[in-house]
Amino acid sequence: MKKxxxxxxxLILTVISLCGCSDDSHGLSAKAPTTITIWHYYNGxxxxxxxxxxxxxxxxxxxxxxxxxxxxxxxxxxxxxxxLWDSVSEKIGSSKLPNIFHCYxxxxxxLENKVALVDFDxxxxxxxxxxxxxxxxxxxxxxxxxxxxxxxVAEATEILMLNKTAWDKFARDTGADINDLSTWExxxxxxxxxxxxxxxxxxxxxxxxxxxxxxGSSQLGHELFKVSGNQVTLDFDKESMKKVWDNFYVxxxxxxxxxxxxxxxxxxxxxxxxxxxxxxxxxxxFPSQAILHDGMTHSVECMVLPLPNFKxxxxxxxxxxxxxxxxxxxxxxxxASIMFLKWFTESEQNLRFCADCGYMPVSLEAAKAxxxxxxxxxxxxxxxxxxxxxxxxxxxxxxxxxxxNGTQAKEVLERTMPALAIADRAELEAGAVxxxxxxxxxxxxxxxxxxxxxxxxxx
Numbered sequence: 001m002k003k004x005x006x007x008x009x010x011l012i013l014t015v016i017s018l019c020g021c022s023d024d025s026h027g028l029s030a031k032a033p034t035t036i037t038i039w040h041y042y043n044g045x046x047x048x049x050x051x052x053x054x055x056x057x058x059x060x061x062x063x064x065x066x067x068x069x070x071x072x073x074x075x076x077x078x079x080x081x082x083x084l085w086d087s088v089s090e091k092i093g094s095s096k097l098p099n100i101f102h103c104y105x106x107x108x109x110x111l112e113n114k115v116a117l118v119d120f121d122x123x124x125x126x127x128x129x130x131x132x133x134x135x136x137x138x139x140x141x142x143x144x145x146x147x148x149x150x151x152x153v154a155e156a157t158e159i160l161m162l163n164k165t166a167w168d169k170f171a172r173d174t175g176a177d178i179n180d181l182s183t184w185e186x187x188x189x190x191x192x193x194x195x196x197x198x199x200x201x202x203x204x205x206x207x208x209x210x211x212x213x214x215x216g217s218s219q220l221g222h223e224l225f226k227v228s229g230n231q232v233t234l235d236f237d238k239e240s241m242k243k244v245w246d247n248f249y250v251x252x253x254x255x256x257x258x259x260x261x262x263x264x265x266x267x268x269x270x271x272x273x274x275x276x277x278x279x280x281x282x283x284x285x286f287p288s289q290a291i292l293h294d295g296m297t298h299s300v301e302c303m304v305l306p307l308p309n310f311k312x313x314x315x316x317x318x319x320x321x322x323x324x325x326x327x328x329x330x331x332x333x334x335x336a337s338i339m340f341l342k343w344f345t346e347s348e349q350n351l352r353f354c355a356d357c358g359y360m361p362v363s364l365e366a367a368k369a370x371x372x373x374x375x376x377x378x379x380x381x382x383x384x385x386x387x388x389x390x391x392x393x394x395x396x397x398x399x400x401x402x403x404x405n406g407t408q409a410k411e412v413l414e415r416t417m418p419a420l421a422i423a424d425r426a427e428l429e430a431g432a433v434x435x436x437x438x439x440x441x442x443x444x445x446x447x448x449x450x451x452x453x454x455x456x457x458x459x
């Protein structure tokens with residue numbers, strides 16, 4: 001027995017030694033770096049800032065821990081989603097599915113039928129969660145079990161942006177009240193007044209049209225897409241849609257609203273409109289100059305206002321930005337991906353990116369008006385972020401529950417009413433009679449056609 005004692009001691013020491021060598025590296029090694037890929041939809045200035053932070057990570061935390069992040073911009077959300085489905089479908093010529101990618105809830109739910117996504121609850125502690133704006137975290141929970149599959153990195157909401165230079169002249173001549181721009185009804189009435197004052201110029205336009213009927217319908221007591229388990233119920237209330245119609249289609253065909261360029265900031269730049277609703281992240285693109293009907297270039301001062309709402313309803317707005325999803329792969333790749341996302345959303349890095357690009361920080365420490373103002377050097381971008389942060393405090397922040405065909409259903413809403421308004425306005429400019437477009441029968445036709453398209457995605 002005495003002879004066995006040294007052997008047992010050696011075995012015990014060996015086990016202890018092995019346990020001591022086991023650390024929390026999860027397969028990461030500075031000597032043999034793990035490469036992870038990110039697909040994002042940032043473009044232009046925002047893409048440059050994002051990629052600069054990726055480089056910073058690679059040169060610091062990444063180098064220390066053996067992580068190399070390769071970032072690729074897909075330019076826009078549509079291109080990114082198409083590339084994702086090409087990868088999942090193993091389409092000839094497609095790229096390998098990335099480790100991290102920008103993702104909306106609808107896309108995440110649809111993708112989960114094909115690829116496994118990481119549940120961040122397994123990698124982020126409760127104490128770490130307290131470092132984030134809770135609403136932003138909750139917006140990334142999907143499915144019947146509300147698992148956390150989308151990590152917030154930068155958020156945006158919708159705001160109203162105004163060419164204050166043009167507005168001041170209009171208001172001075174007509175007595176128009178800026179407070180009227182707080183409701184959709186007031187926007188329509190002001191747009192009519194502006195049309196008459198300006199000899200036929202449009203006043204307003206909007207980006208991201210689908211949010212208007214989705215959020216507006218909820219304000220009016222009807223959630224358009226009710227998701228319960230795997231069942232989606234369409235509540236396409238006709239009375240609510242008539243209010244949506246009366247405050248967009250009708251003023252549009254009358255010439256009070258317009259849509260010419262790719263984005264409404266383009267329309268302000270050419271003097272086509274002077275007010276528009278857009279994502280707060282688009283604030284950086286508001287023009288500092290506009291080319292008006294006289295052909296001369298004029299300086300433009302911007303005013304940022306909260307998102308309008310229907311009269312006598314609780315104010316609602318929706319979150320605009322996609323978060324990041326992570327695909328399940330090797331332990332090293334998953335932990336490398338999580339490490340990057342945590343680093344990117346630490347208050348210092350997150351604030352630098354968001355304050356420069358017009359996003360709301362997701363870090364609780366950074367998502368404060370005075371903190372953002374101390375960093376942001378662009379007045380318009382700063383005003384957009386501050387307005388957004390205040391809006392989150394006062395508005396019901398509506399985040400639609402994602403569902404498998406949600407992207408297609410929202411595309412129907414994005415397309416049908418604006419396309420009809422643009423086509424009908426063209427016919428009116430060619431000599432058609434306005435009264436024919438303002439009948440209940442015309443609205444009923446749009447409603448019926450749109451309902452038929454939507455219902456096929458709500459099964």
